[in-house]
Amino acid sequence: MTNLELQKKANEVRKGIVTAVHSAKAGHPGGSLSAADMFTYLYFEEMNIDPKNPKWEDRDRFVLSKGHTAPGLYSALANRGYFPVEDLKTLRHLGSYLQGHPCMQETPGVDMSSGSLGQGISAAVGMALAGKIDNKDYRVYTLLGDGEIQEGQVWEASMYAGANKLDNLVVIVDNNGLQIDGKVEDVCSVYPIEDKFKAFNFNVVTIDAHNFDDIRTAFENARNTKGMPTAIVMKSVKGKGVSFMENNAGWHGKAPNDEEYKTAMEDLAKIDEALKEA
Secondary structure (H helix, E strand, O other): OHHHHHHHHHHHHHHHHHHHHHOOOOOHHHHHHHHHHHHHHHHHHHOOOOOOOOOOOOOOOOEEOOHHHHHHHHHHHHHHHHHHHHHHHHHHOOOOOOOOOOOOOOOOOHHHOOOOOOHHHHHHHHHHHHHHHHOOOOOEEEEEEOHHHHOOHHHHHHHHHHHOOOOEEEEEEEOOOOEEOOOOHHOOOOOOOOHHHOOOOEEEEEEOHHHOOOOOOHHHHHHHHOOEEEEEEEEOOOOOOOOOOOOHHHHHHOOOHHHHHHHHHHHHHHHHHHHHHO
């Protein structure tokens, strides 16, 4: 896909996120929106997958380590054809297969149940190791929050991945600078993120999370790197695309009311119009 096509698709993913969280009257829009471009690139460009065969043995795997941003993953999956986009409105409803955290038993396209912060990367490392043992060509991707990497388990998993030269693993950190209690640097600074991953024998790339040229180059770099896993540190804007949510920690985990939903969708409609003229 061209960058323009990816931008348009990412805006659809953002609409799905806002609609799902509004319908649920709960959820995590901020970190879902900051990662919307990454979700879009992974599912529409990077990963070798088949929506008609979600359990295909040779597919690439994705683990949403920051599982609370399930609305972003669900919206990408729906737009990619794993299930109807209309079903996003059932987020967190009783009986829905789209619950607050991803469930691999219930949701098509979800490769790992997640939500306990720090644990997703360990599952991804295990998948990557299994691929090596089985001589499979699939690649494994995992997305972490910058607040999440305060968890010690993240670094145990990273140490293991680096020591075992898992070059089929890509760890992505959504560095939007905010977590539920405020600025990451004020709560418990994780900086310098890049140096930490380098210390664990990772190839490290830092990108603008909302620039598809950057994203594309980073994944090409990861594919061309042999003998070590790759960490992509993406500098992002929490709440990206919705004016009143951008860079606002208060939108980490709450839903827009009807008036706020209307404003959010108007913001995204303006992006649509701008992209039409691009």
